[in-house]
Amino acid sequence: MVSETIELRGHIIDSLILPKVLDQILTHGANFKIGEIKIGERRADQSFARIEVSAETSEALDELVLRLRQHGAEVIERANVQLASAPADGVFPSDFYVTTNQQTFIRFDGKEIEVQPAMINSAIALDRKKESARAVKFFDVNKGNEIVVGHQGVRVVPVQRSTTHTDIFQFINTVVDADEPKSAIIRELGEELRRAHAAKGKIAIVAGPSIVRTGAGHHLVRLIEAGYVNRLFAGNSFAAYDVERALYGTSLGMNPDLAFARGGHENHLRAINTIREAGGISAAVRQKILMRGVMHACVRHDVDIVLTGAIRDEGPIPGVTTDIIEAQKVMRQKLADVTHVMMLATVQHSLAVASMLAPAAKTVCVDIETAAVERVVEHQPLQSIGLVTDVEPFLRELAESLSESRVRE
């Protein structure tokens, strides 16, 4: 969407010029937002309205604005962005503009250019020749790149709440506490995932090791088998716990099927060794070494697995990206087209994912700690639901509600 700000002055109420202009905007398939309006008090007093007009393309906007000018609309000239050169590779000029995760436009040479992708905590680099602007991280920038500085000429478009009342994100944008009921919300979420799946949306899971440790892995497997997961983001430890559970029935030596069972780290290391020996997770599935569990289900159902490393990792399991810069790039690429994300019991990984999401993505964060849920939800204020709960009952109920809805179909 591109936009211009217009102003109308004069006897625009009695002459019906204001409603005429607004009607023309809508009949041309464009939208408006009234920024300011002052209505004259006496008959002879003039009125004033400042209106932001937005259209799909700059051509459509130009044509519309030309028509509106006939009815007295004056276009407010917006200033161009200010630019400075990057002083060295990997260094932004001081006073560089820091992005949000909202849709952002910059004005350059009288035109609006959308910044791609909408990515939080980045700078904006302008390519004059291509008339394009991209959000860049430190490692993306080269000496001499033109970077936006200050706030002038930058326009941020917040995500609009859905007005169709068809999904739970319209009603709930908050954290549901531990002592509040969740069944109805989980059922609604199931419906939302079903709609997303039918509409060919991309659903991602960010999975923490607690899923395996609490014995909720097989609920996640049901979601994968039913086609509700397109991508799985996890750390080395999640994969290791899941493989250990598949091969030995334990996770970190503990068997979730037995009350109060305790064990050592031996199975954990043996499991990692087995996968390393097989040549990776997919290879282990092919060789029928890995026969069950979440990773197995992902391989069998073509779920894209994005595994990244951490300092404490054992192994790592082959396929885990351990270079953090490389990991950020891969995650960003794999998140670009994601429409729905469920972040389950992993606060650090969830925060990383939330910072890379497109502004329109809808997120659900589940964690047993209120503070963790609140931190993640903050990144997506209009499009997220946070549930403070153990992940096992959450996944169990979600898997059940989705299998129920499949039965209904």
Added chain:
Amino acid sequence: MRELLLCPPDYYGIEYEINPWMSRAHGAEAALAQKQWKELHGRLSNLDCDVHLISPQPGLPDMVFTANAGLTIGRKFIPSNFRHKERAGEQPFFAKWMEQRGYEVNWLPENLYFEGEGDALFSGDALFCGYKFRSDIQSHRALADILGCLVISVELVDPRFYHLDTCFCPLPDGSAFWFPSAFDEYGQRAIREQVAGLIDVLPEEAMHFSCNAVVIERDIVLPAGAPRLVATLQDRGYRCYELPMSEFIKAGGACKCLTMFMPQREKC
């Protein structure tokens, strides 16, 4: 006593085409035009009017249409900024003439087109102004700034009725007669909301420039060819004088186009 400004049609003729009525192939007959203008001049002089004449200028055939000289309110004269270069030469003659008679000349910014009383007529406390074909809506705001009155801007959509005074004629009782389809939907609504007792003119009568009438209290001087309108006006107690205007209609003008009030209103 109302004061009016007219211009003899000594140099009048169809020398260019700037509206759908004009055709150089069907020029005006000079002798007949003189006769029709003299009849108008005589009729207005016989009413309670003081008729002033400005000297016509060679090369400015449309100077005869004095309604487009500008807009006069009290002792203020706001000269026109003509859209077509063919008429732009009239402006200095009208402005000088008014200035010499002691009117305070208030110029509009020269980038705003405005064609005087042809597009600006008072009804009640509001100045109705037409826009699109000749005047710009931006000029209306400039008028409101100068005059401090309510200005109702209405869009004209039929090129045959390119000035407001070709399709809207206010009456002293606060009503008006008009040809609605000359206006867009919003203009029609705005006029209906502001003006009570509107008389709709039939399309076949509007084509005779019936709305282009000079109203002096209960007397109305209008082009011949609108028997239904005349009957309605007579029912409301107006005296109507129907004049032949064929030679001026060929240029897209009639009684009102040939007349400017000095002033149209004493004050807003």
